[in-house]
Amino acid sequence: MTTAPPSASGYIGRFAPTPSGPLHLGSLVAALGSWLDARAAGGRWLLRIEDIDPPRCPPGAVDQIRRQLEAFGLEWDGEIRHQSARGAAYQAALDRLVADRMAYPCGCSRREWQQHGHYPGWCRHGSLHPGRPQAWRLRTDKGIQPVCWQDRLFGRQCLDPTFQGDVVIRRKDGLWAYQLAVVVDDAEQGITDVVRGFDLLDNTPWQRQLQVALGYPEPRYLHLPLILGEDGQKLSKQNLAAAIPHDGALARPVLHQALKLLGQAPSSALRQAEISTQLAHALEHWSPDLMTAIPGQRPE
Numbered sequence: 001m002t003t004a005p006p007s008a009s010g011y012i013g014r015f016a017p018t019p020s021g022p023l024h025l026g027s028l029v030a031a032l033g034s035w036l037d038a039r040a041a042g043g044r045w046l047l048r049i050e051d052i053d054p055p056r057c058p059p060g061a062v063d064q065i066r067r068q069l070e071a072f073g074l075e076w077d078g079e080i081r082h083q084s085a086r087g088a089a090y091q092a093a094l095d096r097l098v099a100d101r102m103a104y105p106c107g108c109s110r111r112e113w114q115q116h117g118h119y120p121g122w123c124r125h126g127s128l129h130p131g132r133p134q135a136w137r138l139r140t141d142k143g144i145q146p147v148c149w150q151d152r153l154f155g156r157q158c159l160d161p162t163f164q165g166d167v168v169i170r171r172k173d174g175l176w177a178y179q180l181a182v183v184v185d186d187a188e189q190g191i192t193d194v195v196r197g198f199d200l201l202d203n204t205p206w207q208r209q210l211q212v213a214l215g216y217p218e219p220r221y222l223h224l225p226l227i228l229g230e231d232g233q234k235l236s237k238q239n240l241a242a243a244i245p246h247d248g249a250l251a252r253p254v255l256h257q258a259l260k261l262l263g264q265a266p267s268s269a270l271r272q273a274e275i276s277t278q279l280a281h282a283l284e285h286w287s288p289d290l291m292t293a294i295p296g297q298r299p300e
Contacts, residue, residue: 011043022243035197107132143209146183
């Protein structure tokens with residue numbers, strides 16, 4: 001397994017958007033928080049495109065995301081990694097899990113188990129429907145449980161993945177699932193710090209189980225408060241959140257707003273300042289401790 005070159009500080013972070021559309025304010029906050037945390041530590045910041053679900057990724061979305069990040073001064077290190085080209089690495093990881101009996105095929109449909117709230121592990125000892133297309137699931141009952149870790153903002157977290165169910169790591173249509181792909185790529189790229197939104201906090205137990213099963217190191221975690229829309233729902237592409245600009249002048253007040261949402265309280269005098277000036281000030285004063293440990297907040 002090859003790894004990304006270390007930084008002078010040893011810190012390697014990343015931003016890994018799904019190119020299902022342009023970045024919005026919520027995804028900007030996640031990108032900005034991870035960029036600031038990496039740069040303030042003297043570390044590297046990588047860009048990874050999570051394009052493992054091609055039907056959800058329209059043409060041109062990756063280029064648009066790149067232009068948006070560039071407009072906000074969020075420069076990345078090294079080449080962009082595309083998960084769509086990483087099938088062999090994910091297959092090798094799945095093969096290891098199968099050999100260790102940590103993964104199994106399952107032909108059950110969501111309709112058959114949805115009344116249980118999560119998949120109850122019916123196929124752990126053999127697929128109940130071998131004639132159907134098979135997904136591959138992680139055995140949560142065999143890994144570490146409960147899974148505990150220290151989140152840098154939300155404090156000590158303990159969740160039992162058996163109550164979340166045996167998550168799919170390869171879909172019935174043959175596409176790779178997020179949980180396996182993110183763990184394999186974080187390990188291979190040497191990611192030391194995962195900075196992402198609070199909505200992914202409950203994914204951590206599955207990912208920690210996979211890290212242990214595959215012999216990967218545990219990164220540090222910093223989950224950022226979610227950005228909510230007027231309806232109280234998470235800003236997302238599915239909820240038709242407005243795209244952030246890809247023009248530097250238009251980006252200035254949006255960057256100022258994103259810094260405020262990260263609890264950094266930039267001076268109002270900086271609202272129309274150059275992007276480079278705002279970022280330099282933010283780096284000098286970056287402190288995750290200024291954020292409020294609440295799941296979500298709304299823009300003013």
